[in-house]
Amino acid sequence: MDKFEKAFNDIIEKDLKVEPRDWMPEKYRKTLIRQVSQHAHSEIIGMQPEGNWLLRAPSLRSKQVLLAKIQDEAGHGLYLYSVAETLGISRQEMNAQLHSGEAKYSSIFNYPTLTWADMGAVGWLVDGSAIVNQVSLQRTSYGPYARGMVRICKEESFHQRQGYEIMVKMAFGTPEQKEMAQDALNRFWEPSLMMFGPHDADSAHSSQSMAWKIKRESNDHLRQRFIDRTVPQAEYLGLTIPDPNIKWNEETGHYDHSPFNWDEFWNVVNGNGPCNQERLDHHKKALSDNTWVREAAAAYAVKTENVVA
Amino acid sequence: MESGDKVWEVFIQKKPGLAFKHVGSCHAYDKKMAIQNARDLYTRRGEGRALWVVPADAIVAVPLDDSEAFFDPGDDKVYRHATFYKTPDGVKYL
Numbered sequence: 456m457d458k459f460e461k462a463f464n465d466i467i468e469k470d471l472k473v474e475p476r477d478w479m480p481e482k483y484r485k486t487l488i489r490q491v492s493q494h495a496h497s498e499i500i501g502m503q504p505e506g507n508w509l510l511r512a513p514s515l516r517s518k519q520v521l522l523a524k525i526q527d528e529a530g531h532g533l534y535l536y537s538v539a540e541t542l543g544i545s546r547q548e549m550n551a552q553l554h555s556g557e558a559k560y561s562s563i564f565n566y567p568t569l570t571w572a573d574m575g576a577v578g579w580l581v582d583g584s585a586i587v588n589q590v591s592l593q594r595t596s597y598g599p600y601a602r603g604m605v606r607i608c609k610e611e612s613f614h615q616r617q618g619y620e621i622m623v624k625m626a627f628g629t630p631e632q633k634e635m636a637q638d639a640l641n642r643f644w645e646p647s648l649m650m651f652g653p654h655d656a657d658s659a660h661s662s663q664s665m666a667w668k669i670k671r672e673s674n675d676h677l678r679q680r681f682i683d684r685t686v687p688q689a690e691y692l693g694l695t696i697p698d699p700n701i702k703w704n705e706e707t708g709h710y711d712h713s714p715f716n717w718d719e720f721w722n723v724v725n726g727n728g729p730c731n732q733e734r735l736d737h738h739k740k741a742l743s744d745n746t747w748v749r750e751a752a753a754a755y756a757v758k759t760e761n762v763v764a
Numbered sequence: 765m766e767s768g769d770k771v772w773e774v775f776i777q778k779k780p781g782l783a784f785k786h787v788g789s790c791h792a793y794d795k796k797m798a799i800q801n802a803r804d805l806y807t808r809r810g811e812g813r814a815l816w817v818v819p820a821d822a823i824v825a826v827p828l829d830d831s832e833a834f835f836d837p838g839d840d841k842v843y844r845h846a847t848f849y850k851t852p853d854g855v856k857y858l
Contacts, residue, residue, distance in 0.1 A: 476828050530805050537789045540771065546791065547766055603788070610809070752793035753768025760794045 467668055472598035475541035483667055486660060487597055488542050489558070490669065492549045495535035496560035498528050500734050504568040505577060513571060520617050521574065527610050534603045541599050554739055556726065563646045565728030572625045572632070576639035578618015580647040580685065586611050587681045588651065596668035619688065626692040633693075640689065641697040649720045651678040657717075682710050771820040772798040774805075776812035784816055792817075 456464075459478035466473050473479055502525050509525065512518035536546050552558035563581050568574065586608065593604040625636035652658055652674040664670040682701075689696050700713040722728070769791055775784040787806050792798035798817040807815065826834050842848045851858045 476825065478828070526804075526808070530808065533790065533805055534788060537771075540789070546769075599788075749766060749769070749793075752797065753766075756768050756794040 467596055470594075470596075470668070472601060473596055474598045482663070483669070484542050486664060486667070486669060487600065488539055488544050489660075490664075491535055491539040491542070491600055492544065492552065492558050493560060495532050495539060495549070496553050496558055497564065498532035498535060500560045500564045500738065501581075502528050502532075503734055503737055504564055504566070504730075505574065507568050508571060508574050511571070512574075517574075517621070524578070524614050524617060527614065531607050531610070534606060538597075538599045538603050550742060554735065559724065560734075561650055562720065562723040562728060563643075563650050564734060565723050565730045566642065566646055567730055569642075570635045570639065572621070572635040572639035573643070575618050575621030575625060575636065576643040578614050578616075579622050579688070580618075580640075580643045581650070582611060582614040582618060583685060584647045584650045584681050586615055587677050587684070591672045591677060592670075594668075594671045622692055622694075626694055636692065637694050640694050644697050645715060645719075646723075648678055648682070648715060651675075651681070653717070653720070679709050682712060686710050768793050770798075772802065772817040773820050773823060774802040775816040775818070776806060777814035778812045780813075784814070787811075789820060790817070 460480075463473065463478055463480065463483075465471075466477070473483075505521060505525050505528070509518065509521055512521055536549060539549060540546065549558065553560070568577065589604050589608050589611065593601055593608060595601045595604065622636055622639075625632040625639075627633075652661075655661055655673045655675045658674055661670065661673065665673065686696060686701060686703075698713050700711060702711050704711045723731070726732075770793065771789050772792055773789050774787050776787050777784045790798065790801045790805050792801045795817070799815060802815055802817050
């Protein structure tokens with residue numbers, strides 16, 4: 456083992472942070488690029504299902520809030536792209552990998568947002584699940600990623616609360632509104648649980664990622680934490696978790712639940728969800744429609760920025 | 765990277781009197797765009813009132829291989845620290 460590898464192992468063992476210019480195993484770098492770019496793409500693609508309701512928000516207040524939230528998601532995507540760039544991949548390469556299907560994004564964003572209650576369910580459940588995952592990642596071993604997570608978690612807590620606020624309004628509103636809230640919960644419950652990834656036993660990258668402290672807690676562990684937090688929140692709303700086997704287990708100190716429908720999960724991961732094509736097409740179109748802006752900006756910079764060129 | 769697109773490192777001063785702190789990076793084509801993008805990306809919640817952007821390739825760093833030898837002169841001069849010196853009992857304000 457050379458001195459660089461030893462230095463890397465020491466960092467991991469002592470719970471310190473690996474920094475961009477430190478030596479790291481090629482596999483560590485690759486794993487991080489895969490995970491961070493997937494995380495970044497999720498933030499960016501995640502703007503689409505919410506953007507769907509921006510022009511139909513029921514009040515000026517809710518429109519302002521939704522706009523601020525979507526802007527945050529764009530910001531989170533950009534923080535994460537910056538993190539990935541420190542590992543030696545360019546933003547163009549990441550976009551190319553997204554478009555070719557080589558890089559993934561969270562499957563949850565391949566489900567449509569059909570009613571305004573979905574904006575509540577997305578904030579409450581999807582952001583709620585993301586927060587549980589991201590809080591854990593604040594302790595990840597790669598310094599720029601950990602610092603990005605701290606920043607994102609601070610901002611994300613508003614997202615979950617605004618989602619829950621919508622759920623409260625709907626659940627305590629008219630019977631039709633309550634029905635919409637229940638319907639949104641029904642559709643987003645299981646996909647939100649799937650956001651934590653496959654069971655630990657079936658997760659291809661998990662054990663090495665845990666050893667390198669890229670991941671700090673296992674998929675199943677984080678998923679259970681999310682369930683335990685969320686069930687009482689649903690009870691407050693007077694809504695029913697769409698799983699007849701959700702039950703508090705005195706012995707384990709956790710909620711029991713039914714097995715998940717993993718066929719559905721893999722089907723969506725592999726591109727056959729209700730909105731996979733639409734999400735990717737929209738991203739490609741936006742990037743291509745903006746080409747002239749980038750060209751104009753480049754031409755303008757050449758004209759005006761001789762000093763820093 | 766696409767032609768003309770550059771990475772800029774972003775520094776924010778939280779309050780007057782504090783040092784500028786590196787917060788991350790952003791992309792932009794020119795200085796003005798860099799400072800606007802940095803504002804939108806890093807100061808959405810009053811994180812600071814002063815902002816620097818620096819082209820990432822303008823930053824010079826000590827190569828990793830050299831860092832041990834490079835910083836060595838600072839490691840063995842204990843007399844640069846106040847704790848190196850003995851002060852007589854009863855003498856105050858030193």
